[in-house]
Amino acid sequence: MPHHGAKRPPSQAGDAPIPDLHTLLDDLDRTIRADGDWGTPASYIPELARIDPAQFAISVVTADGQLHGAGDVSTRFSVQSITKVFTLAIALGRAGDQLWQRVGREPSGRAFNSIVQLEQEQGRPRNPFINAGAIVTTDEVLCGRAPRDALAEIVQFVRTAAEDDNIHINNAVAASETAHGHRNFALAHFLASYGNLKNPPEMTLGTYFHHCALEMTTAQLAMAGRFLMGAPGGPRLLSTQRIRRLNALMLTCGHYDGSGDFAYRVGIPGKSGVGGGILAIVPGKASIAVWSPGLNLYGNSNKGTQALEIMPKKMNWSIF
DSSP: OOOOOBBOOOOTOOOBBBHHHHHHHHHHHHHHHHHHOOBBBOSSSHHTSSSOOOOOOOEEEEESSOOEEESSSTEEEEGGHHHHHHHHHHHHHGGGGGGGGEEEEEEESOOOTTTTHHHHTTTTOTEEEEEHHHHHHHHHHHTSSSSHHHHHHHHHHHHHHHSSOOOOHHHHHHHHHHHOHHHHHHHHHHHHHHOOSOOOHHHHHHHHHHTTTTEEOOHHHHGGGGTOOOOSSSOSSSEEEEEHHHHHHHHTTTGGGHHHHHHTOSSEEEEEESSSSEEEETHHHHHEEESSSOOOOTSSHHHHHHHHHHHHHHHHHHOO
C-alpha cells in the first residue's frame, strides 16, 4: 500500500487516478453528512427506533490488513441481520449441503419478513438471509445443545473472525425484539407446521433474537468480514468454495427485495441489517463496513448504501 497522500496509477488507460483511501474516506464522510436525507430508523424494534439517525461511519480493511476509517467508527450499533452471514457459515459447517434441503438459494423479491411467500412455498424459505431462512439456519446451529452453547459458538466465531473479544450481545435489544417479534413468531410457527424446525419455535427464536442483537463498531465488523475476502494471508475460517458461495448469496440475496438494486448500484456482495449496518466484500481486496441507522424503502441503510455506491466506484472496485 502507498503512503497516505500518494496517488496510484489507473488500472486501465483512460481511468481516473485511484485516490488515497484515507483521504477518500474523509471526503466521503463530509459528503454524506452534507446531505440531510438520513432515512428513518427501524420503527418496529423500540430499542432501534430511538437512535439518532444523523450518524455515519465507514471502515475498510484492505487485503494487506490495514484498517482505514472515517466518521463515528467507535460507536457500537446493533448489527442485526448481518449476523446471518456468520450463522450461515456455522450451519454449513454442521450440516453441509444438507442444509439446502431446508432452505433455498434464490432471491426472494419480497420483504425480509414475508409470510405469504413462506406459505406459498410450503415452509421452505427462499434463501438463508430472509428472516424465515435465518430462523432455519439458527435452528440448525442450535440442534443438539442448549441456546447458551449455540450463542457462545456464534459469538466466538465473530470474535475470532474480528480478532477481538470485546464483542457482546445487547440484552436490551434482544428483549425488545422478543417483545415485539410477533411476525417472526408467526414465521417460526409456519416453519414448524411444515416440519422445518427441529427445535421448539420459542427456543430457536430466542437464539435468533440474541445473535441478531450483537453490537459492533464498523471497525470490528470490517475486521470480522476479512475471512470472506479470501485474500492471501487472511484468516481461514472457511474453505475457498464456501467463501465464494457465501459471497454469491450476499450479492443475490443480501439486501432482500433491494438486492438487485444494490448489485446494480454498488457491484459487490453485501449484507445489510435493520440496525443500519452493511458488510460489503471486495473479493481479494477489501472488507467494508458502513453504518448509518436511517433506512431506505427496502429496509437497508440509506446513507450506507449511498456511501457504498460512491466509494468502490472511486476505488475501481467491482466484481463485474
